[in-house]
Amino acid sequence: MVTLADVAQHAGVSASTVSYVLSGKRAISAVTRKRVERSILELGYHPNAGARALASSRSHIIALMMPLRMDMYVPVMMEIAVAIAAHARSYGFDVLMLTGEEGPASVRRVVGSGLADAMILMDVELDDARLPLLRESGRPAVLVGLPAETSGLTCVDLDFTATGALCAEHLAGLGHREIAVIGEAPAVYERRTGFAERTIGGLRTRARELGLRVLHRPCEGTYAAMAGALAHIFTERPGVTGFVVQNEQAVEPLLGLLRQERRAVPEDVSVVAVCPEQVAVQGSVRLTSVTIPAREMARHAVERVIAKLEGRPGGEVVLLEPRLTVRASSGPAPVAPVPAA
Incomplete structure (x- = not known):
């Protein structure tokens, strides 16, 4: 040594x-x-x-608060966490992961112990209970996510409002007029998790402007839950020809159920997903998708927390522009049959 x-x-x-x-x-x-x-x-x-x-007088440790919940897609969160650890290491910092659902107690523990020089918070809710204590502590921190009130905070996220709007625009451009959104598990919306709320908000707003009808159904992502959701969707809105999926676990159950119902993708139904690229390209159908830029988000978060530690100004919101990649799952809306004379 x-x-x-x-x-x-x-x-x-x-x-x-x-x-x-x-x-x-x-x-x-x-x-x-x-x-x-x-x-x-x-x-x-x-x-x-x-x-x-x-x-x-520094520990050279960054605390990463990443609650691991059963209703969240853990692989994408771990991809962000691993990228954060790798980028932090390039600056000479190690990362301590806090995975419990402790809320403000986790912030209090880090601040009180002096264990970490700075914090990065994930799974950010619109009214996140950790933020008042975070503001009071004065400890350098960056959020991977966007709360409702961002004053005095440094936040990095995909622009999920623009993401929802982009999905609506893509399907509208293909002639679809009735869209169903397969969302995250109900608990995600009950917690008012930022990314989920902003996506559906952006999609609804743009859909109204484009004259689209939208039906939103949260889903646990299991095959049984997806089967129930799909049945209700086609009962309530039999004219649905476009799906937006923001639930990685629901993607394959949806595609399988559509095949069972003899609804071809994309000839009869188009599917657009908000998901990591590997989910989009490795499934039974290559999905048109807006990719979650996990590594880019991680890089921005680490760069900004290091800047705070070096005394540079913070308090900025960095929203990454969404990019939609067209693949095999989206196409022109089916033409309605002409009524017999």
């Missing part, structure tokens, strides 16, 4: 000089700093986390 003394010997400086370069507590000439940094890189030296924390 490479030690601080090894770095000092390699760079031709004292051990205290290496320590000052790492901690930033004393001015070191640019030439000496570069020599020490080059030695650190060449030797592969990693400062001891405990010693580094004592030297800099």
Whole structure:
């Protein structure tokens, strides 16, 4: 294992000089700093986390609050979490994942313990109970998600309002006039989770402008739940020819049930999904979709939390522009048969 003394010997400086370069507590000439940094890189030296924390009054840990709930699609959340950890590591920070559904208690625990230098919060609700304590704490933090009130907060998210509108525009452009939305599990809407509420809000608003009829049905995502939802949809709105799915677990059950009912995709019914790209391209039908940009969201979140730690201004909202990729699941609305004379 490479030690601080090894770095000092390699760079031709004292051990205290290496320590000052790492901690930033004393001015070191640019030439000496570069020599020490080059030695650190060449030797592969990693400062001891405990010693580094004592030297800099920092833990070099970011707390990632990611409640794991049974009604959420865990793979996409884990993709964001892994990307956050990788980006944080490139800045010399480790990530501590807090996966419990503790609400404000998790913020209180991190702030009170001094365990982490900063926080990244996921699964953000419109009226998130964690935010008042977060604002009071003054601890550097970034939200992956968008609450109803963003003043004083730094937030990163896909623009889900624009995402819903984009899905409506795509189907309207293909001539569809009646659309059904297969949403997340009911509990997601009961919690007023931001991404779900904003998607359906954006879709409804744009649909009204385009003269579309919309039916929204939350769904647990199981085959049985999807079968029940689909039956109700075609009973209530037999003219539905377009589906928007914001529930990764419901995608394959929906496609299978449509096949059973002899409704061909996209000849009879078009399907547009809001989902990770792997879900869109690896299913039984390659789905027209708006991709969840997990890695891009993670990168922006880490960059902004590091900026806060370095004392740069925060309080900004970063909304990533949605991009819809057309694949095999969407096409022109079927032409209604001409009534017999």
